[in-house]
Amino acid sequence: MKQQTLNRVWAKLVLMSLQRAGVTDVCIAPGSRSTPLTLEAEALREEGTFPLQLHTHFDERGLGFLALGLAKASEKPVAVIVTSGTAVANLLPAVAESRLTREKLILLTADRPTDLIQCGANQAISQRGIFGDHADTKCDLPSPSETTSPAWLLSTLDESLHQQSLTGGSLHINCPYPEPLYGELEDASEYLSPVSTWLDSQTPYLSFVSAHDNALVLADTFINERWHAAQQKKGVIIVGRVIREDRAAIQTLADRLAWPILCDPQAGRGSDFAGFDGWMQNPACAEFLAQAECVLQFGARLVSKRLGQFFDGFHGEYWLVDNHPGRLDPRHRQQTRIIGNPASIASQLCHTASAIRHANWAAPLSFASQAYMACVQKHAFNGDQLSELAMAADFPHWLLEDSDLFIGNSLAIRLLDMCARLPERHVYANRGASGIDGLIATASGVQRAQQKPMVCLLGDTSALYDLNSLALLANNPYPLVVIVVNNDGGGIFDMLPVPQESKDAFYRMPHGFEFSHAAAMFGLRYQSPVSLEAARSACLEGQTHAGTTLIELRVPAGESGAQLKALFADVVKTSLC
Incomplete structure (x- = not known):
């Protein structure tokens, strides 16, 4: 059989297994x-036979993040096909993120055959193991050959796919194809005869069954006893990255226990204790929260620096519930670690909650939240003047009821954490490695999976880093608003105590660019409002029209840092609780 036929047959078997x-x-x-x-x-x-959507992009780095966004929103594995050489290396940032946040990426990397590696052949690099520990599962295929049974190929692939289904993260399938790659194809029925029954079916080649899929966590006597004891303590519920349905179940549990619930921006809904990253800077509030004897955390990857400081001084009982296996506590404390669906676990805990001893023990902190938010508004709003702080404080009014939200990293997500009580929405972010690369591409992938209006908020440096991915937003059939906060560089570094003379040259790195020409280049609608009301109106309007609107909010460099420092100085000396 000709090599080009074998190459195509193996490629078909690989893709059918993935389907x-x-x-x-x-x-x-x-x-x-x-x-x-x-x-x-x-x-x-x-x-x-099976539904299959194909997505294309000329930039492999952006393509990896596009796939990450699709996997993040659909909660299904997404395949990525790239050619050999440095094209493969460009997937590393997205793979690193998936390692930490467990989205399932399947990387189909074409390769030169072994005899062309490390001998001066064109576009040939060492691709086996190229992602190191960032790819959880690896499958290095040989070059297609008639001496290798298709049954071996299918069973090898299904073993790897099953492993990925258990652990999440990326699966790297390296596919070395010898030339010729093109030409007339031959009949391959004889070669495929050992798997003919499978070809005529619609089932996986291998089937796996777990006996523990529906186990009740509280059926474990040790866990059950610890939970009954925990209910007698002063408890706090912390919510990190969860989906919207999880958040509703966790709220029911919080209401049943009457414990305070502190919600990260990724939680999909705020709470009566919003702004804790701000009010925890008040000594009286921090001292009051320090009474907590038990922390029940759902979801990881918390944004708040002040929560981290709280954990540094916390010595009570700690529970952590998350779908994903692996270590998620950077402080390595003794804990009750439950790997499972947060909504299911919250419902089980709620069902068995009784005789709560310290209900509403932290009610004063909800009043502290209200007082802190009033303080935020005092510092944020100066008439209708547009600023980063005003945008963040007003942002809950910028979202239509049916719109999803994607939040970029760096200062954007921190401002929402400090200054806003977000409404109930599907919220997405890349908070694994928390990098600024690939944010536009990830947002595009999320929207393609959700097929709903969406708002994406990010900073100017993040947008410049992923400018190529604006091509993914052209001809968008769904309403998408990309808000770029342009403070002329890395505004988050304004908060660092580095020498002022070094700050611009080595941290902020002012660029002097604006984004109207970028929007025009990729055929996107563009607005640059100069007032808070105009910015809010532009965002709301953009969510009602198909296609992408890029809204550039141009604010003075260094302004947000100065406003935040003034806010925090006020919070420290104000009576909040």
């Missing part, structure tokens, strides 16, 4: 060596 494991989205970058995978992906989409 049957639940893959419905494939992200493709251009390249020659990846031709067998690209053409077979197109053929399977046209065949239509």
